[in-house]
Amino acid sequence: MPRWRIGYRTIKTAIGAALAIFIAELLELEFFVSAGIIAVLCISVTKKESLRASWERFVACLIGLGYASILFEVIGYHPVSIAVIFLLFIPTAVAVGVKKGIVTSVVIMLHLYMYETVSVSIWVNEVLLIVIGVGVALIMNMYMPSAEKPLILKQVKLEECFEKIWREYSRYLRDGDTSWDGREIAVASSFIEEGKSLALKNVDNHFLRHDDYFYHYFKMREKQLDIIERILPFISTLDRTVVQGEKIAVYMDELSQAVTPGNTAGYYLMRLDELRDEMKEMKLPSSRTEFEVRSSLFYILHELEEYLLIKKMFKPDPKRTRTISGKRLNRDSHKRNTN
CATH class of the missing domain: 1.20.120.940 (Putative aromatic acid exporter, C-terminal domain)
Incomplete structure (x- = not known):
């Protein structure tokens, strides 16, 4: 049976998620808990891996927002639209080399589905969630125990x-x-x-x-x-x-x-x-x-x-x-x- 313990990465993940949610909530952003989810996904085992993962998720989220904004407005806000968006977005993310950001982008794109509209303020909200989640994860990953x-x-x-x-x-x-x-x-x-x-x-x-x-x-x-x-x-x-x-x-x-x-x-x-x-x-x-x-x-x-x-x-x-x-x-x- 594996030994139960709390490692440094677990501590960083817990603090990072809480801090990201706190900042997003303090700024009164919609879906502020998503900032914590993004922070958790961006915390990695090494600094370079964290930087790569954060960049991929940021770019993927912007691509996903672009697809969702256009297709939801053209096709409408219903499940069929989600299927079409995923069929186009996932191959694009893989082709661009940001496949690690697919899961994070799905969360962001579904926010638009719940809003049932697209506006500048919504885009600002979503981009801030991404920036906060990614930024907090990068700060948390600045500390790595010496090997x-x-x-x-x-x-x-x-x-x-x-x-x-x-x-x-x-x-x-x-x-x-x-x-x-x-x-x-x-x-x-x-x-x-x-x-x-x-x-x-x-x-x-x-x-x-x-x-x-x-x-x-x-x-x-x-x-x-x-x-x-x-x-x-x-x-x-x-x-x-x-x-x-x-x-x-x-x-x-x-x-x-x-x-x-x-x-x-x-x-x-x-x-x-x-x-x-x-x-x-x-x-x-x-x-x-x-x-x-x-x-x-x-x-x-x-x-x-x-x-x-x-x-x-x-x-x-x-x-x-x-x-x-x-x-x-x-x-x-x-x-x-x-x-």
């Missing part, structure tokens, strides 16, 4: 999963330990999807800057996780009797200690080249089994290189890197104090 902290938290948790995965790969290669259930791979995938979704909302909450750092970060980790998953079946073909496996295990231990938002890929690519050169100098395989093992090893090295190149192309944000590093230090300090 920075939740995004940083997901980033830290995701990197903990990556650290765990590399450590478990290393343990298998070194000790043949098969107790790991691979849970961190599924958890990491979940963090990535949640992080991308939240990052996109964060981008849409900034009008003057395109802050897409977190989205690119989670996309980068998504590509790396694909590589981690591809490596898994090849890791399982190796055993601890292979000396090269021990070397790769040591390297993966080093990788597990370097999963950070900062870019340390250059150093580990250099270490990877050294490891590849070292393996090339070893004796050629003398059996089919040894050949298959050696092939798996070189495939793993190739995938590790791809993993690091993806990170190398990512441009970290120095400010956020310092913030996240600070959180890591605090977390590690807390662990030491509680152990």
Whole structure:
């Protein structure tokens, strides 16, 4: 059963609807409650979405008023007229790109049906209802809670999963330990999807800057996780009797200690080249089994290189890197104090 709670959007919707109705009633507008309905419909999850929705509803309402004013006067004020208006208005709204305003416009057009006449004062009344509803919604949407902290938290948790995965790969290669259930791979995938979704909302909450750092970060980790998953079946073909496996295990231990938002890929690519050169100098395989093992090893090295190149192309944000590093230090300090 979903947990019952009152979120910030619910609070904004309640306040916005009440404020819009209060202003419309204060101005003695007809159908003043419609201002509250418009305000509720225009409150969205992001600032940019709210602006787009408000603009669409405003334009759609003006188009709807135009259709209703002409057709009601020409055909008359009866249900058939409403059907004709909808048949013309809805395709027009979709063609113009303001389909989100269809429902709001229907409310406004039906006001004319109830008036059974069209006049300048009625138009002024309806336009004021639209302006009040849209305006109050825009004001309410100026406040959006910062997604920075939740995004940083997901980033830290995701990197903990990556650290765990590399450590478990290393343990298998070194000790043949098969107790790991691979849970961190599924958890990491979940963090990535949640992080991308939240990052996109964060981008849409900034009008003057395109802050897409977190989205690119989670996309980068998504590509790396694909590589981690591809490596898994090849890791399982190796055993601890292979000396090269021990070397790769040591390297993966080093990788597990370097999963950070900062870019340390250059150093580990250099270490990877050294490891590849070292393996090339070893004796050629003398059996089919040894050949298959050696092939798996070189495939793993190739995938590790791809993993690091993806990170190398990512441009970290120095400010956020310092913030996240600070959180890591605090977390590690807390662990030491509680152990």
